Amino acid sequence: MKLQQLRYIWEVAHHDLNVSATAQVLYTSQPGISKQIRLLEDELGVEIFARSGKHLTRITPAGEAILKVAGEILRKVESIKQVAQEFSDEKKGALSIATTHTQARYALPSVIDGFMRSYPEVSLHMHQGTPMQIAEMAANGTTDFAIATEAMELFGDLIMMPCYRWNRSILVPKSHPLAQTPKPSLEQVAAYPLVTYVFGFTGRSKLDDAFSSRGLTPRVAFTAADADVIKTYVRLGVGVGIVASMAIDPEADSDLAALDASHLFDSSVTKIGFRKGTFLRGYMYDFIAQFAPHLTRDIVDQAAHCHNRQELEELFASLELPEH
DSSP states (O other), rough: OOHHHHHHHHHHHHTTTOOHHHHHTSSOOOOHHHHHHHHHHHTSOOOSSSEEETTEEEEEEEHHHHHHHHHHHHHHHHHHHHHHHHHTTTTTTEEEEOHHHHHHISSHHHHHHHHHHHOOTTTEEEOOOOHHOOOOOOHHHHHHHEEESOGGGGGGTTEEEEEEEEEEEEEEEEGGGGGGGGSHHHHHHHTTEEEEOTTSSSSSHHHHHHHTTTTOOOOOEEESSSSHHHHHHHHSSEEEEEEEEGOOTTTOOOOEEEOOOOOSSEEEEEEEEEEOOEEEEEOHHHHHHHHTTTHHHHHHHHHHHHHHHHHHHHHHOOOOOOOO
């Protein structure tokens, strides 16, 4: 069994079983990959992929189990490389982050700007997606960090640490009746069609819980994952917008009336996390600290040694989080 063979089956599985596409990504030949996969299957005595003619059609049950272990091995290999790089050149490397549009567009720019000034030789890669996609990318090693607010149950394999609290604002055209109501009630808001986030994005569950607790069923006329798209449709008169307060730009959105909604909805907490067992390089600790100054190297190390979510919650129970 060769490390190269494990990398081949892992990459094929994560390129929709397309051997040709995998070969292009790995700068090798399609026949070479197919041969190495066959040799590995022969050595193990089981099929990792089911086939129809020359085409791979699905991952077998044995293949699922093998791929899980192969992923862990490849991540350990990557950690070994990270250790070596840290000692050879502590300010050179790569950092990849998975997050939502709101975090990427409104919470991270100043952090990333400062980080890149401090570490000009670290290449930074950002991936945007749903909470499920973010969790998967961080768990399978595609990214180093996950930054998310919703669906924390998806992040069970990650060390997730609280960064800051935030709440929402209501956006309407200045001619809208609610524009003259500084602190509208949920009933007043529910009387109009809503334009807000897709379920599972950016604190949407807190919004739904608030209406449900009052026995209200608002009509959600339009949903999007992008706050800027939501604002566009508020301007078109589709409905009343509900977005993260951090997504409001006083200058760019000066044509809209923004009403604080913190009296209507519970605040949400954005968290940053990484895979258990990840070797964190010096610049990774620095990135976390720039994003959330209370997450010092010592605190992050304590979090990394927690055995379960309850221990993590106890570690941060008395922490006073900043408001964003």
